[in-house]
Amino acid sequence: MENKAIGLDKGWDYMQKGITKLKRILEGLPEPPFTSEEYMMLYTTIYNMCTQKPPHDHSQQLYDKYREAFEEYISSTVLPSLREKHDEFMLRELAKRWANHKVMVRWLSRFFHYLDRYFIARRSLPTLNEVGLTCFRDLVYQEVHAKVKDAVITLIDRALLKNVLDIFVEIGMGKMDRYEDDFEADMLQDTGAYYSRKASSWIEEDSCPDYMLKSEECLKKERDRVSHYLHSSSETKLSEKVQNELLVAYANRLLEKEHSGCRPLLRDDKVEDLSRMYRLYCKIPQGLDPVANIFKPHITAEGTALVQQAEDATSNQASSAPGVQEQVLIRRTIELHDKYMAYVTDCFQNHTLFHKALKEAFEVFCNKTVTGNSSAELLATFCDNILKKGGSEKLSDEVIEETLEKVVKLLAYISDKDLFAEFYRKKLPRRLLFDRSANDDHKRSILTKLKQQCGGQFTSKMEGMVTDLTLARENQANYEDYLRSNSAAHPGIDLTVTVLTTGFWPSYKSFDLNLPAEMVKCVEVFKGFYETKTKHRKLTWIYSLGTCHINGKFEQKIIELIVSTYQAAVLLLFNASDRLSYSEIMAHLNLTHDDLLRLLHSLSCAKYKILSKEPNTKTISHGDYFEFNSKFTDKLRRIKVPLPPVDERKKVVEDVDKDRRYAIDAALVRIMKSRKVLGHQQLVSECVEQLSRMFKPDIKAIKKRMEDLITRDYLERDKENQNMFRYLA
Amino acid sequence: MPPRASKRKSAPPNSSSVTSSDGRSEGIEALCSDLGVDYTDVRILMLAWKLKAEKQGYFTQDEWQTGLKALGVDSLSKLKKALSDLEKEVEKPSNYEDFYTYAFRYCLTEEKQKSVDIESICELLNLVLGVQFRPQIDSLIEYLKVQNDYKVINSDQWINFLRFCKEISFPDLENYDATQAWPLILDNYVEWMREKHS
Numbered sequence: 004m005e006n007k008a009i010g011l012d013k014g015w016d017y018m019q020k021g022i023t024k025l026k027r028i029l030e031g032l033p034e035p036p037f038t039s040e041e042y043m044m045l046y047t048t049i050y051n052m053c054t055q056k057p058p059h060d061h062s063q064q065l066y067d068k069y070r071e072a073f074e075e076y077i078s079s080t081v082l083p084s085l086r087e088k089h090d091e092f093m094l095r096e097l098a099k100r101w102a103n104h105k106v107m108v109r110w111l112s113r114f115f116h117y118l119d120r121y122f123i124a125r126r127s128l129p130t131l132n133e134v135g136l137t138c139f140r141d142l143v144y145q146e147v148h149a150k151v152k153d154a155v156i157t158l159i160d161r162a163l164l165k166n167v168l169d170i171f172v173e174i175g176m177g178k179m180d181r182y183e184d185d186f187e188a189d190m191l192q193d194t195g196a197y198y199s200r201k202a203s204s205w206i207e208e209d210s211c212p213d214y215m216l217k218s219e220e221c222l223k224k225e226r227d228r229v230s231h232y233l234h235s236s237s238e239t240k241l242s243e244k245v246q247n248e249l250l251v252a253y254a255n256r257l258l259e260k261e262h263s264g265c266r267p268l269l270r271d272d273k274v275e276d277l278s279r280m281y282r283l284y285c286k287i288p289q290g291l292d293p294v295a296n297i298f299k300p301h302i303t304a305e306g307t308a309l310v311q312q313a314e315d316a317t318s319n320q321a322s323s324a325p326g327v328q329e330q331v332l333i334r335r336t337i338e339l340h341d342k343y344m345a346y347v348t349d350c351f352q353n354h355t356l357f358h359k360a361l362k363e364a365f366e367v368f369c370n371k372t373v374t375g376n377s378s379a380e381l382l383a384t385f386c387d388n389i390l391k392k393g394g395s396e397k398l399s400d401e402v403i404e405e406t407l408e409k410v411v412k413l414l415a416y417i418s419d420k421d422l423f424a425e426f427y428r429k430k431l432p433r434r435l436l437f438d439r440s441a442n443d444d445h446k447r448s449i450l451t452k453l454k455q456q457c458g459g460q461f462t463s464k465m466e467g468m469v470t471d472l473t474l475a476r477e478n479q480a481n482y483e484d485y486l487r488s489n490s491a492a493h494p495g496i497d498l499t500v501t502v503l504t505t506g507f508w509p510s511y512k513s514f515d516l517n518l519p520a521e522m523v524k525c526v527e528v529f530k531g532f533y534e535t536k537t538k539h540r541k542l543t544w545i546y547s548l549g550t551c552h553i554n555g556k557f558e559q560k561i562i563e564l565i566v567s568t569y570q571a572a573v574l575l576l577f578n579a580s581d582r583l584s585y586s587e588i589m590a591h592l593n594l595t596h597d598d599l600l601r602l603l604h605s606l607s608c609a610k611y612k613i614l615s616k617e618p619n620t621k622t623i624s625h626g627d628y629f630e631f632n633s634k635f636t637d638k639l640r641r642i643k644v645p646l647p648p649v650d651e652r653k654k655v656v657e658d659v660d661k662d663r664r665y666a667i668d669a670a671l672v673r674i675m676k677s678r679k680v681l682g683h684q685q686l687v688s689e690c691v692e693q694l695s696r697m698f699k700p701d702i703k704a705i706k707k708r709m710e711d712l713i714t715r716d717y718l719e720r721d722k723e724n725q726n727m728f729r730y731l732a
Numbered sequence: 733m734p735p736r737a738s739k740r741k742s743a744p745p746n747s748s749s750v751t752s753s754d755g756r757s758e759g760i761e762a763l764c765s766d767l768g769v770d771y772t773d774v775r776i777l778m779l780a781w782k783l784k785a786e787k788q789g790y791f792t793q794d795e796w797q798t799g800l801k802a803l804g805v806d807s808l809s810k811l812k813k814a815l816s817d818l819e820k821e822v823e824k825p826s827n828y829e830d831f832y833t834y835a836f837r838y839c840l841t842e843e844k845q846k847s848v849d850i851e852s853i854c855e856l857l858n859l860v861l862g863v864q865f866r867p868q869i870d871s872l873i874e875y876l877k878v879q880n881d882y883k884v885i886n887s888d889q890w891i892n893f894l895r896f897c898k899e900i901s902f903p904d905l906e907n908y909d910a911t912q913a914w915p916l917i918l919d920n921y922v923e924w925m926r927e928k929h930s
Contacts (some may be wrong), residue, residue, distance in 0.1 A: 683913030706916040713888050714846055720888060725895060726913045 008059040014052045015068060018114070020043045022072055025082075025110055029103045037110075050566045055116050062122040069115050069131065074133075076107070085147055088156045097151060098166040100143070102535070108135030133176070140174050148185045156193050165232035172226040172234055179236060187237055191244050194225070199246035210263035212276040218283060220250045246287055258293050264295040269346075274496040277350040289711045291356050299360035302343055305455035309335050313373050329373055332384040338404030340365065365416040371720065379419045380652065383426035386410055391434060392448065404448065411452040418699035420456065421666075425659045427453075429651060432464055432508055435472055435547060436501065458696065461507050473649075476499040478536075485532045492531065494524040502533075502542070511545045516544070519591045522568075545571075555613065558633045563641040564613065569594070569602050570646060574613065575633040585627050605628065605646050611637065613644065663698060667708045670694055672717055675730040683726045741855050767812055774859045775815050783836045784791045788838050829894065835860050836890045847884035850876050857893065865897040874898075875921045881919055903929070 021041070027034040037154035052061045081100050083179075088096050111121070112131035119131050131138065148171070155164060175181035178240055195212050198221065205214050225245050229238040250257070258265040302543050313332040315424055351357040389403055389410075414423060423612065446469060454462040479499055486493050518526065526544060533542060549568035553575075555560055566574065569592075577584060589599055603623045605617040615632040616623070670693045674686060681689075687705055694700050709728070712718045720726035769775055769851060783799030787789050791799070800806065803814045816929045841849045849854070854873045862869050872893065882889075892915050900908050905926070910919045 059827070545848075684911060701915055702911075703919070706919070710888065710915055714886050720891075720913070725892070728913070 007057045010059075010488065011050055011052070011061045011064055011708055014048055014061070017048050018045060018068075021114060022111070025326045029107060030080075041115070046563065048118045049115050053122060062118060063278070065115065065580065066118055068348035069118070070138060071112065072111065073107070073135055073506055074142065077104075077138060077563070081143060082146070083239070085143065089150075092148070094151065094154050094163055097143075097147065097170065098163060101139070101166075101170050102138050104135070108132060111135065112501050118364045123195070131332065136174070136176060144174050144181075148181075149229075152186050152189055156190055160350070162232070167457055168232060168234065168483045179234075182234060182236075186236075188199060190233075190237075191196055194241065194246045195248050197630060198245055199252070202249050202253055209267070211257055211260045211268065212263060212273065212279075215259060215276065215279050220277060221245055221249060222283075232579060242286075246283075250283055250290065251287060254290070254293055257299060259340050265294060266301055269298065274346070274350055277346065281351050285352070285354070289356065295356045295360045298346075298357060299364045299708060301360060302339075304366045306339060306364065307371070308372050309339065310368055310373055317373075320406075329381045330385055331374060332414075333381055333410075336369070337406070340413065356512060362416065365413075366418070369413065369416040371416055373444070375424060376652070377419060378419050380426045380655075382410060382417065383423050383430060384411060386427060386449065387430040387434060390449070403500065407452065408450050411418035411449070411456055412455075413583045414456055416696075419630045419659075421662065421697040422656070424453075424697075425655050425662075428465060429509055429655055431502075432468055435468055448679050465506045466499075467504060471503050471507060472501070475503075478502055482529065482532050485535070486528075492528050496525055498525040498529060500529050503545075505543075511547060515593055516569065517591060518573060519572055521575070522572075557635050559636040559718060560640070562637060562639070563636075565641065566645040567646045569598065570606060570644060573602055573606060577614070577629075582628060584621070585625050585629070587683065587691070588629065599623075601647060603627075605644060607632075609645075611635070611642060611644050626703060663700065663704070664708065665695070666694060667700055667705055671705070671708060671712060673730065675718060679730050680721070682724075683728065751822050766808055768816065769815065772859070775819060775864075777835060777859065778818050778831065778837060781822070781831050782818055785838070785846065788841055832860060832894050833887070833891065836887055842862070847885050847886040848864045848890075850882070853885045853890070861894065861897060865902075871903070871925065872921060875924055879917075879920065879924070881920060885917075889917055892918060 021037075024034060024037070028036065044251035046348070051067060052059075052065060053281070054060065068330055071465045081104070085093060085096055085100065094152050108131075112135065115131055122128075123130055134337045151167060151170075155167060168182070168676070171182040171186045172179065201221075205217060209217065222242060222245055226238065229235060229241060242633075260267075265277075265280065268280070280294060281291070284294055307330060313328045316331075343364075347353065347357045347361055371378065373381060374603055386407065389406055414420060416706055417423060423595075431441070450462050450465055450469075453465075479501075482500065532544060533540075540636075551566050551568055552572055553564045553566060555564050572592055574590060576588060580587075584605070585719075586605070587600070592599070600623050603614070603616075606612075607614040607629060607721045608621055610622065612632055613635055614629045617628040667690065674689050675681060676692070686709075687702060690705055691702075710719065713720065718728050719731055740818045764770065764773070764776060764889055779799075780788075780791075782803065783791055785795050785799075802813070803811070803818075805811045805814045821827060836848065837853055838857060840846070854876055857869050857873060864866065896914070903925070905922050908914070908918075908922050
């Protein structure tokens with residue numbers, strides 16, 4: 004190294020040689036690569052020129068010349084080469100030039116590195132790297148980027164694309180705005196237009212499933228595009244755009260397509276297509292709403308159709324046993340529920356929107372009345388049938404358990420839960436008393452389920468009933484012991500008594516039936532026994548629930564008849580007289596017309612004609628005469644003569660209405676007591692909410708109760724504001 | 733009901749001579765005939781209101797005397813004139829509601845009675861509101877006679893009849909909102925009206 008200061012021109016000449024060499028290498032011209040010595044020389048030249056004492060320290064000029072080197076190269080070589088090419092070729096050239104440029108920047112900044120360390124740092128100027136890139140940006144990028152973008156959008160070669168797009172990203176020098184503004188925005192728009200065109204033709208020609216398949220493919224393709232050559236930040240925006248054009252814009256038309264849209268898919272159980280529909284729409288905000296809005300009415304329609312079927316069937320086939328169609332309905336409803344719940348869990352991935360749709364749909368048709376019976380009643384009957392000994396089909400325990408679960412689920416949709424409770428409560432005792440029905444476990448399990456649904460208050464009475472029976476069995480054993488020890492007291496007839504606790508069991512009408520003498524003695528004896536056990540308790544005999552085994556000595560053979568106590572009382576009258584008129588029977592037994600009609604009908608006009616009637620018509624009238632039918636026979640030795648049950652539906656409904664009135668009163672008072680002052684609408688809505696567990700109160704009923712409470716001075720209307728109410732302590 | 737005629741002997745409407753053996757004043761029928769006013773006229777009811785009469789059909793000595801003093805009346809002719817002024821006084825909005833409420837209370841003849849039978853209510857409505865709200869009242873009375881949900885009307889429902897006439901446009905009943913705290917009987921009435929006109 005020389006000791007003299009290097010002049011600028013001389014030093015620059017030397018540098019220029021190095022730069023030219025570099026350019027030749029970049030151009031692909033035959034040129035040996037830089038040796039370490041050459042590199043060191045270039046570096047040191049710069050170093051010296053910068054560290055010389057002023058006025059020979061040429062840092063500033065060197066910095067400027069650095070930039071000029073780029074500018075010169077770009078203007079003379081790079082730009083012309085780009086300008087003369089187009090489309091893909093232009094892109095290729097650009098990619099090459101950019102790669103070159105980066106190399107150039109790297110090398111030159113190494114040569115001029117010393118500037119970075121002191122001059123640039125001290126003056127806070129852009130680094131050499133930045134300067135290099137800025138040159139390219141200002142001269143090349145600014146000019147070509149629009150053309151590049153157009154070329155990219157129409158281009159297919161991915162690798163090239165990736166390289167070119169990287170330019171957009173890197174030019175931004177840390178920020179994405181170059182990429183976004185200059186490229187991405189237009190790309191998105193163009194993509195959108197492309198798919199919009201495609202969509203408008205597909206929607207005309209394709210069925211919904213096909214269209215969905217195509218959409219899925221397009222989305223996949225676009226995602227691939229992103230991973231292959233677009234920047235990852237484009238993925239969401241691109242997906243959104245495609246979704247928008249394909250799915251959102253045409254959502255209604257797609258879903259509503261007549262032969263292949265959402266409704267037909269549901270109808271034809273096209274599970275896969277529905278799953279695809281869900282997948283496609285779940286990513287779009289509120290995209291699932293239209294699907295759910297079709298799902299719900301579809302279910303409602305199917306459910307309502309079932310109800311209608313049951314209605315029609317019952318009115319058409321008068322011969323089919325009453326209640327059969329309704330039971331079929333319940334069974335079908337359960338099946339329907341299972342089917343659509345499967346849809347919700349599988350196709351619709353358990354999405355809350357669809358759960359809600361299912362729930363609301365079921366609530367609509369589950370609360371329709373069928374042939375005059377409310378669904379609450381039908382459900383109670385259904386339960387009853389399942390739990391009866393064997394039921395109408397002999398079902399295994401697990402099946403029964405499962406079915407009960409489903410029944411309780413359906414109960415959730417019924418708004419009049421308390422009506423169900425009341426019917427169930429009415430049927431339970433009959434099952435308990437007459438059937439000694441099969442399985443205690445089932446009884447208990449359904450009680451537990453019902454407790455969860457309706458609260459302990461409702462099931463406590465039923466549990467009481469079950470307990471009573473256990474106690475009664477014990478009691479009976481004691482009674483038999485008593486009879487054994489007091490053989491004189493034995494009435495001559497075997498008597499089994501079940502003692503029920505009044506509060507638990509539904510209220511039964513008890514008549515002052517005139518018992519036949521034989522039975523009277525039984526009653527007396529039991530009373531005697533019972534008094535030895537407990538005093539201070541009053542026994543009320545419910546003959547309507549009793550059963551009798553009577554031997555009928557017919558001409559052909561003796562047949563044992565299993566009848567109710569009332570029927571037995573009628574039959575025993577014929578021991579004393581051969582022929583009795585309706586009014587005579589009535590006088591003897593002291594029954595009401597309604598009851599007597601039923602009784603006599605069951606004995607003379609039904610399946611088993613134990614009594615013969617004169618005149619031999621199908622109905623009983625007050626002027627009829629009855630005789631013991633000695634010619635009666637049957638192939639069995641023991642037959643049960645059924646008594647058709649009274650229609651207690653009316654009474655049940657009345658009882659429930661009464662309970663509801665009390666419940667509403669209590670709820671209103673409770674609410675007002677804690678709030679003191681409340682507006683009308685709020686009071687009503689809170690009341691409805693409190694009672695919703697058991698039933699859906701009618702707004703008019705609530706208003707009426709409120710008026711009643713005003714009259715009874717529990718509430719008053721506010722003087723200023725007619726819509727406010729005040730609690731009166 | 734407007735003050736009913738009593739059966740005891742009549743006395744002139746002179747403040748000092750309106751007495752009887754038990755201190756009660758009577759002779760309302762005679763009073764009416766002297767005034768040239770029918771005893772079912774609403775003005776008698778207004779007079780009762782002004783006199784703050786407690787019991788239907790009677791004015792006590794006190795009520796009579798205090799009332800007439802308040803009216804500034806000491807002769808029959810002055811009383812006649814006062815009656816027409818009284819009408820205007822009652823019609824003032826501040827007094828009207830008070831008078832209206834009074835009219836209902838006046839019909840509660842038994843102790844602890846809280847409601848009035850439908851027949852009497854219809855007549856009272858006609859008397860008190862008939863002039864001002866003729867079409868509403870006629871229609872409402874027709875409904876009350878036809879329906880059988882309610883056999884009596886309580887004071888809360890009574891108050892709301894007035895509110896109904898004042899606030900609800902008639903006969904379209906457009907602005908009636910059943911979800912608000914209107915008594916159920918009016919909800920039913922509106923439903924009945926709408927069915928009739930549909």
